[in-house]
Amino acid sequence: MAIIKPFQAIRPVKDKVSFVASRSYQEYSRRELNAVLDFNPFSFLHIINPGYKYAKNVSGQERFKLVHNRYLEFLEDSVFLKDDKDSLYLYQMQKGSATFTGLFCGTSVQEYRHNQIKKHEDTLQHREKLFANYLETVKFNAEPVLMTYADNKTIAAILRKEMQAGPEYLFTTRDKITHRLWTISDSKIIGKIQKAFKEIDSLYIADGHHRSASSNLLAENAEKKNPTHSGKEPYNYFMSYLLPESEIRIYEFNRMVKDLNGLSKEEFLIRLDEFYRIENQGDNDYNPSKKHHFSMYLDGEFYSLYLRKKVYKFKDALSKLDTQILFKTILEPILGIHDLRKDKRIQYGSGKHNIIRMKDEIDKGKFAVGFGLVPITISEIKAIADAGLVMPPKSTFIEPKLRSGLAIYEL
Structure with missing residues (x-):
């Protein structure tokens, strides 16, 4: 059974979304990163590179606090707004003949702990602790974990119907990828999607093992500190992007x-x-x-x-x-x-x-x-995960590579 949770996302206003959305920080060369920071004041990169404002390299807890401050500034300046309803977010990326159509949602740390969200890579404990500390300080989750699931006709039919309406976002980035996002806030439709996912045995992490592990560690720490813990707190979930396995692209x-x-x-x-x-x-x-x-x-x-x-x-x-x-x-x-x-x-x-x-x-x-x-196949990834085994490092290069800043989950 796969549990998915709608949430009230923090999202860029429509006229600035193409400026806000960024690739993962590690994908930028130093020259390209500096160019974006110099000429695009709305880029999400300003949030995760907070020292740029002071022409200073910052790290550790100092950087984490400044990331939180830059995030608050984007909210104060109305670059980001918070949705007023719990929603699922249908997001499509299209480049040439390749199309990726999936859902931003909350996924359960309990399912992660009980191996219903399955892993195929080891994580490093010091990185788990570092990222958990980062999440606790910045208080948001902006980089979704990429997960995959067995193709499901019911889910596909619902998403196709939702895409008949015009998207909330429609923009193309410099790498020739067209991005579309729809907001699904109708509780009946959300219920149908959740019911369909409950029929799916497992979700499989494709990319984001450390993000998943650190979200789990954050939840464990928060639960210990919270005497009124109910299991419904935001920290009991982490943001993921769920994509049917037929659309995952795996390279060597x-x-x-x-x-x-x-x-x-x-x-x-x-x-x-x-x-x-x-x-x-x-x-x-x-x-x-x-x-x-x-x-x-x-x-x-x-x-x-x-x-x-x-x-x-x-x-x-x-x-x-x-x-x-x-x-x-x-x-x-x-x-x-x-x-x-x-x-x-x-x-x-x-x-x-x-x-x-x-x-x-x-x-x-x-x-x-x-x-x-x-390239390794999705069947091999699932066989490794189902058996509780771990692949050697750098076994897969998986697409899509998701943008940061399109939907933010507050912790």
């Missing part, structure tokens, strides 16, 4: 390693031969096309690597994952990389033309070898 991360762990090229290829049938593909860009097949770029040439399935044994959903296979057969035993999160000898790349970028980086001598994979 390539792996690049700085050296061959003391091996010569010939010694390295001989070690690979234990688990792979190796074919030299020359200097033409080569991408793998099947599960358990990999591309490798080494010393100016591409190779195809075909897993010897009689040698490598599948034990569970994790062992079948290509990122895990690469780790267990090459990265750890041959290249000596034991901690994929901390080892500085390995780096990751993603994107449409990443095989070309990987080749360029290796040709420049920054890395010795690179590996390409096929």
Whole structure:
């Protein structure tokens, strides 16, 4: 059963929404970030970069307090207004042939704790604490967790009907993405959507594991401090964007390693031969096309690597994952990389033309070898989550990447 909660969002006024909405802070280069802050006074980036106002870099608790102050200023200046009714927010992003249509809503920390909201990534405790402290200080949630659910005809039909009306927001951003948002405030329609979601067994986190974990930690801390805790307080929920699994787009991360762990090229290829049938593909860009097949770029040439399935044994959903296979057969035993999160000898790349970028980086001598994979599927993600297992880091690059500041959930 999936519980979803309508809420009274804090939203940009219609004539400023295109200026307010921003990509995630980490996606901006320093030059682009400075340009936005210099020339767009309404950008949500001003809230999460509060020191810009004083030409000062701020961090820690000082930054958190200033974020809260900048948020209050946007409210005071009527850049943001609060809806007067509990609502669900139907939000669509469209770029070229790709369309993403989902719902902003509140999701339950209780369901997160009881594994009805399912995870496939580990989180770091210090980051959980940091983000929970951030949420407690700023008192709002502006970056939704991206979750997915099994396609549902009832939900799809309701959303299609709602989209027949003109959207509340309609704007296009510089990256050629068209954004539309509808407000669903009719209690009968909300009830139908909630009833349909109750028929769905589980929600799966696609992107935002640390945001989910920190919201849960915030709720645990708030509950301990609240002698009249009822379970209905805002901190018992966190904002999510729910998208049917057929609309999730999953891309791969390539792996690049700085050296061959003391091996010569010939010694390295001989070690690979234990688990792979190796074919030299020359200097033409080569991408793998099947599960358990990999591309490798080494010393100016591409190779195809075909897993010897009689040698490598599948034990569970994790062992079948290509990122895990690469780790267990090459990265750890041959290249000596034991901690994929901390080892500085390995780096990751993603994107449409990443095989070309990987080749360029290796040709420049920054890395010795690179590996390409096929994307992981949503079925594999669900199998990992259902089994309570954890993927290796940088296993998936998932779209859509959501805008910040379109709908804000107050804690």
